[in-house]
Amino acid sequence: LDRFFLTGEKGFAELLPSTGYGPIKGRTHKGELNQPEPTHQTVQMDEMAQIIFEDKKPLVPVNGEEGLKDMKIIDAIYLAVKTGKKIDLKA
Structure with a gap:
């Protein structure tokens, strides 16, 4: 898909x-x-x-920093779905 x-x-x-x-x-x-x-x-x-x-x-830097940012966003999405709360990415 x-x-x-x-x-x-x-x-x-x-x-x-x-x-x-x-x-x-x-x-x-x-x-x-x-x-x-x-x-x-x-x-x-x-x-x-x-x-x-x-x-x-x-x-775009290819040293893993961008990938780490993406993973933090994905983790926050999963946490938001699990808790039903907004997740502050700046924390």
Whole structure:
């Protein structure tokens, strides 16, 4: 299933498909969303090739810090679901 759906107090967003090399299509509470080429996957793959072949410095650090931030967010989501409370990510 290649779908991303996010909902919140002020609306929602859906991407379908959410990954791939074609245009990103989806919708929000404000209407249709059509992202022109290039897509995030294309940009990411191009950057990886430039890092490998041209010794380019990555735009996002690749030292694990971004992954750790993601894991903290995921842990907070699970805790919020379990407790039914908002979780402060700054704590």
